[in-house]
Amino acid sequence: MGENGKRPLDALEKARGNRVIANLKNGEKIAGKLVAFDLHLNLWLENAEKVGEEGNKTRLGTIVVRGDNVIFASPE
Amino acid sequence: MGENGKRPLDALEKARGNRVIANLKNGEKIAGKLVAFDLHLNLWLENAEKVGEEGNKTRLGTIVVRGDNVIFASPE
Amino acid sequence: MGENGKRPLDALEKARGNRVIANLKNGEKIAGKLVAFDLHLNLWLENAEKVGEEGNKTRLGTIVVRGDNVIFASPE
Amino acid sequence: MGENGKRPLDALEKARGNRVIANLKNGEKIAGKLVAFDLHLNLWLENAEKVGEEGNKTRLGTIVVRGDNVIFASPE
Amino acid sequence: MGENGKRPLDALEKARGNRVIANLKNGEKIAGKLVAFDLHLNLWLENAEKVGEEGNKTRLGTIVVRGDNVIFASPE
């Protein structure tokens, strides 16, 4: 949308293969290696973990996050 | 979306026939053998059970989870 | 989606004519004989009843459940 | 969807011209004579009334219920 | 949908030019002269006013109500 030809999800394209962190609508933060994503912001994460308020982590392994839960996603 | 040709739901494709666990928006966790799923993340689970906070389980049997309830799904 | 050719709602196809129970987003459970359903998970139930916490039942008769209320549905 | 050729909203087709009761997501129950409905479950009701917890009724007259508010609808 | 050829929003067609009252999901009631509406139940009301619990009214003038806020609408 616009002259520079960039689209918002291109920011995630560059993050593929690296760790990203997703802030979810239920207040949780999920981090993991981004394997794939789509236009809905569905995310396939490997070695995912839930990141608690104090930085404590709970291992989740391989997960598919349904995109409509995401507030924002970010390379770690 | 992108060069590696992978899509987020491919992660579940590999899980078919095996047990997965789905974290739902109402806070419940549902585990079961994944028979089929679709792009909405509708899930057909066999031998499903609700997994409580302390790991206690309630048998649900065969269920169809409506995809819009899912936060994330994961091979167990 | 996938090699086995099964779709998640096929699980309900087998349940048609038999009783199913639907867990709804408002916390209610509705049981009844499944006459018809569609891709939205709209459900036509006969001899439906609301199932309370202690298993107490309230007769509802013939009902159409709007699919977007369903968390999961299951043969009884 | 399926062999018997029935669709869930056919249950309402038979109720047209008769009174139905709709349970809404805000907890209200609305009863009235069903004049017309559509695939969204939008409902045109005549002589509609709100039905309170103790069965007390508040007259609403002619109303159009927006379908996305409906949990389930039923012939009275 | 059905033999009589009526659709639910036809009930509002007859109300055009007259006052209607809309019950909204946030609990508010808005009354006004219905100038136009569409399939989403977007409403253009003139001389609109908010109707409080005790029937007290707050003048709003000309308004466009976004249809997804409507629970039901009714000729006054």
Add this chain to the structure above:
Amino acid sequence: MGENGKRPLDALEKARGNRVIANLKNGEKIAGKLVAFDLHLNLWLENAEKVGEEGNKTRLGTIVVRGDNVIFASPE
């Protein structure tokens, strides 16, 4: 929809270039000069300000309101 050929958003067409006030689902009221809008009720407002309960105002400048937040919009 109907004989008079008017659509609900035509009411905003007349308000363009003038100040409008939008009541949002989160309870906030936002006022500003309407530069552009679309069918989703996305609004481009100039010299926008948040209007508090007691009429106190907070300057926002140029803003784009996402239409799905709007309950109703109105020329001031």
Add this chain to the structure above:
Amino acid sequence: MGENGKRPLDALEKARGNRVIANLKNGEKIAGKLVAFDLHLNLWLENAEKVGEEGNKTRLGTIVVRGDNVIFASPE
């Protein structure tokens, strides 16, 4: 929509390359340099930070905000 040919998201087009602030439905405010956006209001922000009630800031870096979380966005 209308004679002047402007669309609401054109307001953001002018802001590209500059800092914008987005008010989100969960009450958070996120500021950052706008690299790209789309019709859903998905936003790619660089040097993003969360802005607290007292103006305190938390660094987020590069983020993609899912558009459906946005109430309004504004050039800073």
